[in-house]
Structure formats: structure tokens, C-alpha cells
Amino acid sequence: MADVLIGANTSLLLSAPDGTLLWRWDEDSRLRSRLNRSSVVIGTRWSEDVIGTNGLGTALETARAVTVNGTEHFNEALHDFACAGAPIRHPVTHRVTGVLSVTSLVEDASPLMAPTLLRLAHDIEEELYGETSMHERQMLRHFLAERRRTRSAVVALSADVVIANSLATSMDLDHSALWQQIESGPGDIVGLELASGVRVTLCRPVYRGGTVVGAVVVAEEMPADALVRPTPTRSRDLDRDPQRQERSWIRLVARLRATAAMTDRLLVFGEHGTGKRSALRAAVADSDLDYRELDCATVDEVGHEQWLADARALVEHADELVVFAHLDALDPGVCRALATILDRAPRIDGSDLRLAATVSAAALHNDVLPRVVLDQFPPLTFEIPPLRKRTDDVLARLVDQEFGMPTLSHEAIRAVQRHPWPGNHRQLEEFRRWLARQNRPVVTAADLPPAWLHDVARGHLTTMQSAESDAIATALRECGGNKAAAATALGISRSSLYRKMREYRLR
Template sequence: MTHTPVGRTPLTRARVGHLDRSDVDLLGVRDHVAASWRRSLALGVDPGTIANRYHPDLELDSRLVRCAQPVIDRLAEQVADVPVCIALTDDHARLVARRDTQRGIGVLADGNNFATGFGYGEGEVGTNGVGTVLESGESVHIVGAEHFVERLQSYACAGAPVRDPLTRRIEGVLDISCRSEHSSPVLHSLVRSAAAQIQEALLLDRDPGQQALLSAYSRADARADARGRRAVLAVGRRTVLTNALTQSLLDAGDLLALQDHMRFVMFRTASTDEGVDLPSGTRVRLRGTVVAVGDSVAGMVGTVTVPQDDAGVVLVARSRARTAGRPAEHTAGPVPGARGPAAASRAPAWRAARATVAGALAESPTAVLVLGEPGSGRCRMLTDTDGELHGPGNVLAVGSEQLTDAPGPVADVIRNPDPDRLLVLRDVDRLPDAALETLSAALDDPRPPGRPLRIAATASDDAVGGPAYGALLDRFRWSATVPPVRHRSADLPELAESLLAELAPQREVRLSPAAHRVLARHTWPGNVAELREALTGALARRPVGSIEPSDLPESCQSVPRSSLRAVDQAERDTIVAALRDAGGNRVAAAGALGLARSTLYRKIRLYGITD
């Protein structure tokens, strides 16, 4: 901001004219100030009073506050001779910290509700050095009559956004406020410099994995730029970094699907160079390398190339033609005749697995192994795909318990197969050696002429079995791995609605937008099975109508960083229930639980409880 604020008299006249007629030309008013006045007027802000709200349940010892405090202290020393308030807000314009260089300016700030716990968004107090920063995304210096509310026109404020150094998302605002006569462009420079220092502190406060991912992404982006600009994407457990070219090449749905795919791949291989078919029909080439810290996977950094013809046109149509030639990959839309959570997917890894399964089931004899986490839909994929190819009702699924107790009858079915029936052996990685050996022997025995065996099995993708387990796997000819639900985030809304249709087929029941957001934040360690259980519980609470977050199990509002013991789960559920009863008010919830507010905040972070 290099312009000098215009004089008070013409500025005041422009503001009065704007209040009389919202469409009046704001001549002589800086563009960002004029835009803020228009927003303030449209939001119904009263120019004659300060009507901001107090928020009693703010977290005043957050990571942002912790990282900012030393910077604020140094800044206060730099401007100790000037009466100023240095304030830090969260990303909702609510003050979480304030430091005064002199008592008098603090008293004035308190009189204007510019104090810890109060909100200073544009929708409450109009143009100012906090709310206007959040609205514009840029630093601002608001002086005197540039404020929309009259009571603030004796003051000046310089504010700058504090961004997450990885995601670039605004985490808060740093603001310096003073009387107008003490204002100086130097304050604007100081606040921008201090905000950058807080961002650096946030970066250093990251765990080693996130720092390693950022470093690897920065190196890859620099190399890509040196080679003529390439799309670069870094995906961590909770972090995504992209350069501008990536966002211009891929739409939101394709980008989300590619992120899911990279999270799936990064736990399975150290590097990848593969073609990936995205939901839009575009086929991209992904070259990715895993970023590891010790034995832990921090993420994957990759370059993305979209094939183009000689005229530079992205080859979407040709990509669709190629994928359409694969018998059952189903790149878009539901599978004809199929129903349920395995019917369709936007996830490239899921569709690749389905293509492999379809190819195996189309051949005779059939021997396909489907790997994945328990509850991820392995058996459902086999059932739906076989139903599409050979008609419904031809699948016999046998559980690991039955195979353990009585493998002999199943062995007889293998020796004398029904060529129209697909036999699915579920969770073979859980079988004892005796059952594994019985099944292997049956697979080696000759079968009657004209009666080919159609067999499939499911197992965990991280199973470590002995020689008997390995010998059974040797009898299979194809394998595919189904990704877990957490790597199919784009599919979650359809998965949930499909399960609701199964659980309550004749009812008018749906998930509210807020409930969908709760489901999206959960990591679903139990996969589709856990989602089904959660929706079953929600239907018990609300049999018809719109399912709200309070109808979902407490576990859905928790994203812990590690597995929880039963006692931890019980405590987590109690805290979530108390927060729901208090309408999200953490102070009230802490009182109801008999906990100190700091203790409640610590446990919320520990259990990853979402708002």
C-alpha cells in the first residue's frame, strides 16, 4: 500500500454520500477502503455504534498464540515509545491476545470492545485492520475516517494476515492500533514484518514430517520451474501443497481424486511412475517420490503431466476412449444394475482394482485375490462386479470362522465346482495353517471336465503369513487392492447416501450439509463397515428426516493421531456429548465436565475432536 490517505474532509464527504446512496462513486477513496465500505453497508453494519460480540470459549493458548507471543513481545519493545495496542486474532477475527505499550491506549481499546474474546470482523464493526484483512486477504492500513464506524475514526490500525506456511491458509491477523495522530506508514511495515516472523515460527513449530514435506516440495517446484514450469503436487497425511499450474490443469474433482490416490500409493511404494485416470476422463502421468522421516512416511511429492496434442489441447476424449475400452473400469457414473457402496467410485485406485477384478472374473477358470483393509468393500466389489458380468445371485461367500471350523465341506465345493457360481473365501489371512493346507490341497486336486472353478479370496493388504498362507496365495492368478475409505474422500457423500438407501429404503431420510461435513472430517479406520454402523446408529436416533451431527456417534467427531484405548474412547465420547449439549461452548462444556478450560482444550487436541 503506497498511497497516502486522502484528507479527512473529502473522505468524510465521500462516506456520507455512500451512506445516503450505496451506488455513489467513491472518488478519492482508496480501492480497498471503498470495497470494504460497500461490504459493510451490504452487511447492515450500523455506522453509529460498535456492536461486536464477545466469545467466551476461545482457545487462548493455541499453537498460533504460542508461536506469536515472542514476536509480539519483540514488536512491543520496538514501539515502546508509541501508545499502541498489538492484537492477534484467529481466522474468525476474534481477539486471542493483546499487548499494550501504555495503559491509556489499553483503556481506550477496552472502551471500543477491542479486547480479548471480542470479534472485530467487518460484519460487526465495518472497515478495520482486522476484518478487512480477512476479507481482502492482504495487509491494510486504515486511518481515521477510512473506518466505517464513527467511533473508530479517531484511530488508525495496520493489520497483516498470518498464513500457515504450508497451506497458505490465513490462520489469524496481527494488528497494531493507535490514535490517528500517532499513525505512521512505519507501523504498516512493522506489522507485515512481524506477521512474517510468526509464519516462520509456525513453520518451525511443525512436526519433522511436515517440515520434510515442505522442503521436498520446494525443491521439486524449483526444479520444475527451471525446466519450463511443471505441475507439482505434495500430499501429506493432512497437508496438500500445489503450484499454480497444477490448479490450472486440474479441476477440483480431479485434484481431490489425485490427492486420494497419492495418499494410497505412498504407503505402498517408495516411488511411482504411472498413468492415472481421473474422474473427468483426463488421464495424467504421475511421477511421485515418497518423503520419509526415519521409518515414518511424511507424504509424497510428484509432478503431473497431462498429455496434449500438437495444438496443445488436453487429450480428454482420447483418454476416455482408452479407459472405455477396459471392460469394467466404469470411469463415471454408477455401474448398470449395481447398487450400493461398491457401485461406483471417483478414486483412481478403486477403479483400477475394479478393472482388474472384472478382467479376472470374465475369464474361466477364475482365481482372483482382493486385498485391502477390513471393511473396505472387498467382498462387495467381487459381488457387484460378478453380478454385472454374470447376473446377480451367483456368489457364495464363506467367512473365515466357517472355514476355520469346517474347511472340508468348502474343499468339496472346490473339487466339484458349480461353473456358474463364484466362491469367495473371506479373510483367508486369518485362517489357521490346517485350514489353509486343506484349501491348498483342494485347489490342487483335479476337477470334473467342463466344470471350471470360479474362486476369489479376500485378505488384508498388510498380512504377514507363514508358509501355509503363502502356499495358498500361489494358487491365485490375479490380485487387486481396494483402497480404504479415507483414500476415497470424493466418494464419501455417495457412499453415505447409498448406505442410507439400503438401511432405510422406504423412508424420507437424508444427511444434512453439517452432517456431511462431520463425516468428511472423520478418517474411518473401520471403512465402509464403520460408516454403515454410524448411519445405523443415526437412524436409530432419527428414523426419518434430516440427520444432523448430533445424531451421529460421538466417534465421528474425533480424528485422533493414534489409536485410542477403550478408556480413552469413553472419555472422548463424554467430551463430545458435553460439547453438543453446550452448543459448542467450550467454557460451558468444561464447567459441566468439572474440568479446567485448559484441560478441556488439551483433551480436544489429544482426541482430535472437531467442531
């Protein structure tokens, strides 16, 4: 194809699966020098976590063909280029083995770049297929035959091959453990319910010479409406459901409990409303410790002297877990006084958790708290992730409803799962109250509040886009809304910042 492109003022680039540039071809000296000045050289890495949006990295991140023109590049140094990128998938495993890109200067860009690139990527995949082994082809044939028969998740696997459709890829399947079970008896895994909430519905062994060399497995997730359809006994049975006990909140509390066993003092941080205090209460629920809490936000209400006296009295009890909630609500003077109290409190090496404090992630990362109080806690900290990273917790909370509340349709469930929940548990509680007031048996996605349209739209962002959006929002917050300062901190121009703010609907 390089010979065909002579005179088209283009360059061909090929990257490894991690975005490292492996090969570059160009015949136009002007384009070659511009690429060299922009560090588009072999050995550099062009994944989105390093460069931002670009033809190679974005195609790798989305695993789809993309075209990035001029100012669509995140890096301002690439605004002069037009890039079309396409992932090259292995024809058997369907894994991305590299990314091919056709690049030119913006003024030389042609609408034929994208179709030319797709044809070349297809030719490469054909060559790869011709080099695959007989066993891989056999597994591929069985996979394709089963995929045509069902719309469920399909996986063809053996000791060294895994082929899956998109549904199976999204499921939490341990392929090595699944293959070990198939080897011991393929028929025994039909009806098997995995801890991740996936049920195996069919297993077709693949034989060679009378020996099982692989299998095609059909699996399905537990019905979504079974997770969110309210029944009179649902909330009472929640704690006895072994599958729900594996959900993220239970695992989170278990990790917090393990961390608490390693220290006598702990700083717990996270976004507002993530459930930091609830997690601490749950972590000591089965211990002999009493949970005592002092809210730092009430210091002005009760007075500084009384609040500090209460704090001094609490830390003297060795058989209690004392939690200072909202530590970042204290002013510097009270912080220093509290640090003196904590400094004089007895310390017992090797004991379980006796003192904890909760603080917002923004305050911890932006050094809002005086060092004198932070030094009272060991460097070991524990983060409570936001609800947008704990979809299981959202669904579990919606299950725990009173009888008679509306049921969420499948589309509404997906909208709930995509929602970023910027207000975390407080916003979730308001949504439950809104849901309880709906005078209809089923709430569909069209019935959801209009205000959700902006937040749910963020749920459609790719992982890289979400990270980019969060980075911009954090920079704006740290710079007090000053866009010029935020652009400087991010290393981009103000025009790029404004464009990204419009794209991600940031205010």
C-alpha cells in the first residue's frame, strides 16, 4: 500500500497493542519533517493516557476505526495533522494486535483516507487468518456456528484459546477456572451459577481423536428485573442472598476491615456522600468496639471549647472506635488544638483501629488540611470509591424498596447504571423518593427526570473521555473557575479547553 500512496502526501503508522509506534513510512519530505518535529518517531507511545485524542491512541482505546482532524487532537502540537486510525484484530481471538494509521497534514487530507485504511486493515487481518493454526480455526468454526444460533453470551475456549462475543466480554468470567471445570467434565457445568451472577446454560465439547480439546459455552446473566423488581420479602432476604454478599459494598467493607486491622488510626477519604461513615460502622459491626462519632461540622454550633472538650473525652476511651467526621470542616485553629489532643492520646502498637477520621477527596488531595493534624494519622489511607464505580451498590439499594413501589424497565435500569451519580448516596436517596412518588407500575427511561439527560450523557463517554473530563473539571475546581489558569495547568490552549468543556458539557 505504501507504493500506492506515493504522491499522496501521506504517512503510514503502525503501533503495538500498547500504543508504541513500531513502524512509519512516508515519502513526502515536508510531512516527514513535521512528523519528526512532533516526535512521531519509532519507539514513542501514542496511547490516549500519554498523548490524548489521536488517530492511533483513540482507535486503540475505543477498538474502533476513528478519524481525528486538526483541533480534534487533544495535544495542540498535533493540530496540523489529520489522522485516520483502525485497530487490527486477530481473526481468531478478536483481540487488538495493533493499530494502523494513515496521517497527513490537514490541507492534504483526503476523504479516501478512511476507506483506504479500512481496506488495508482488512487485508492484514486476512493474512493473519492464513497464519493461524488448525486448532484455532476449529475453535473459530464452532464459535461462529453457536453464535448464529443464539443471542446470548458465547465463549469458545481451550487451554490456550479464548474467543468471545461482546456480551461474553462484558461478563466477569474467569476463563482459566472455567476451562479447568470443563476438563473435569463438560456436562457438569451446565446450570452452573458463578459467583459473578452468570449462569452457564449450554456447553458443547470440541473433540479431536476422542479427547476434549475445547468447548463452546453459552452463558447468561441473572435477569436484570430480578435484581430491581420489588417484592415484600426482598429487603428482608437481602443479607441472606449469597450473590448479593459478593457485591461491591460487601467487598469494600471487607477491604476496609482488613486495612483497619493493620493500624490503630486511619484516614478515610472519598467524594461527598460516598458512605465513608457507613463503611466504618459496617467494618466494626461484628467487633466488640463501640462506634462513637463526633461531627466536625458542628463545631460552630456547640462552640469551640465545648467541641474540643467532647473530643478530649472521646479519645480517652480505649474500647471504642472514635470517628471524627468531616475533618476538613475544621478551621486551622481548631485543627491545631485537635492535633494537640490526638498527640497526647495513648497509642498502642499492634492494636486494632481505635481512631478514624473522614475527609473529602478534594480536601486531601489539595492540601486543605493543616499538616499538623494530618501527621496524627499514618500514611496508610483508605478510599471509598464514588457510586459511579459501584453500580452493584446502586442496584442493591434500589432492590431494598417498600412493596408497591414502581418497577424499573430494562431501559431505565441501563440508564441508572450509566448515571454518574455526582451526588452519590444523597442523590440516590432523592431518586428513591422521586421513584416512590410515581403513580405508575413501571417507570421507563422516558419517565426519568429531564435533569438526568446531562448526567446520563456522561455515561456514554469512553474510559479515556471520562478521565479527560474529570481532569478538566478538577483543574477548573482547583483554579477557582479561572479558565486561563486551568488551561495552563493542563498544558493546553484556552481554545482547546473551551472546546472540551462544550464537548463534555462542563459548566
